[in-house]
Amino acid sequence: MEGSINGSLNLIGYGLSAIGGGIGVGLVFAAYINGVARQPEAQRVLQPIAFLGLALTEALAILGLVFAFVLR
Amino acid sequence: MIALALPAQDSGTFTPPGIDEMHLPAILPWGAHEGFSKQMLLVILSVVIIATFFILAARKQQLVPGKLQFAGEMAYGFVRNSIAKDIIGGRDFIKYVPLLFSLFFFILVNNIYGAIPYIQLPSFSHVGGAYVLAAIVYVTWIGIGLKKNGIKYFKLATVPSGVPWYILPIVVPIEIISNFLVRPVTHSLRLFATMLAGHLIVMLAGSGIEFLVMQENVLLKGASVLVLVGAVAMYMLEALIMALQAYVFTLLTAIYIEGALHADSH
Numbered sequence: 527m528e529g530s531i532n533g534s535l536n537l538i539g540y541g542l543s544a545i546g547g548g549i550g551v552g553l554v555f556a557a558y559i560n561g562v563a564r565q566p567e568a569q570r571v572l573q574p575i576a577f578l579g580l581a582l583t584e585a586l587a588i589l590g591l592v593f594a595f596v597l598r
Numbered sequence: 599m600i601a602l603a604l605p606a607q608d609s610g611t612f613t614p615p616g617i618d619e620m621h622l623p624a625i626l627p628w629g630a631h632e633g634f635s636k637q638m639l640l641v642i643l644s645v646v647i648i649a650t651f652f653i654l655a656a657r658k659q660q661l662v663p664g665k666l667q668f669a670g671e672m673a674y675g676f677v678r679n680s681i682a683k684d685i686i687g688g689r690d691f692i693k694y695v696p697l698l699f700s701l702f703f704f705i706l707v708n709n710i711y712g713a714i715p716y717i718q719l720p721s722f723s724h725v726g727g728a729y730v731l732a733a734i735v736y737v738t739w740i741g742i743g744l745k746k747n748g749i750k751y752f753k754l755a756t757v758p759s760g761v762p763w764y765i766l767p768i769v770v771p772i773e774i775i776s777n778f779l780v781r782p783v784t785h786s787l788r789l790f791a792t793m794l795a796g797h798l799i800v801m802l803a804g805s806g807i808e809f810l811v812m813q814e815n816v817l818l819k820g821a822s823v824l825v826l827v828g829a830v831a832m833y834m835l836e837a838l839i840m841a842l843q844a845y846v847f848t849l850l851t852a853i854y855i856e857g858a859l860h861a862d863s864h
Contacts, residue, residue, distance in 0.1 A: 585784040
């Protein structure tokens with residue numbers, strides 16, 4: 527039972543950095559779903575706001591993915 | 599899962615596909631420093647596809663639309679109404695519909711390539727195209743802001759109203775960085791990174807199936823069926839994300855243009 531793991535630690539770092547983005551995106555869409563469930567006619571107003579929030583929170587996770595590949 | 603993975607230790611090694619798989623050999627020897635690649639061919643093909651489709655759809659316009667005209671009108675109406683009209687609004691949204699429309703369908707077709715067998719390569723798995731698209735959008739919304747508000751636009755875009763003066767030294771640099779530096783970078787990288795990651799996942803599943811089928815252990819051969827089921831699910835998710843990223847890119851373009859147009863009221 528002797529195993530060895532090859533690979534880049536960068537990807538573990540990326541996995542850690544994706545936690546924050548994941549929680550953030552979850553919160554954004556939880557609020558969006560909540561809002562639409564309470565007031566369905568507000569969906570058209572809330573949708574762009576939700577996607578803007580998604581875009582802003584996702585930024586760090588995206589930068590993390592890129593740096594995981596770029597930095598060696 | 600661990601029980602399935604353990605026998606793999608003594609039966610060859612599995613090398614997962616890496617980022618190098620995006621750099622396929624050049625089709626033609628000329629072009630930029632690496633030759634004319636598959637991505638470039640696909641980008642040119644996408645322009646032909648989109649132009650052909652919409653020219654055919656708009657050629658014979660009838661009051662009661664046929665199937666093709668209906669599809670074209672639905673596609674146009676989607677971008678016009680649910681992106682441009684809803685976000686930019688007002689009377690001047692129609693000026694920006696051509697830009698949003700071309701962006702949406704250019705990205706959509708180039709992403710969907712990743713879900714078509716035998717093509718199976720989203721063009722934006724190379725970052726160059728995404729950079730250019732984001733640069734076009736960047737120049738556009740800054741140009742719109744300057745034209746609408748004059749040089750005062752930079753003040754409007756970076757100094758939020760209603761903030762106490764003693765917080766401004768912190769807020770203004772953050773606004774400058776997030777609006778003028780991080781915004782175009784993430785705008786392009788979002789498209790590129792999701793396409794790259796999606797393509798990698800599908801490729802990883804494919805090569806994993808191949809590796810498991812080649813094993814001598816019958817259990818491992820059987821496990822390839824599980825991977826196949828997972829691979830189909832990931833493939834479907836990727837197809838969804840491809841369409842969603844085209845929508846998100848266009849939506850963000852509309853939001854940036856709207857922000858530049860109405861900078862004085864934000």
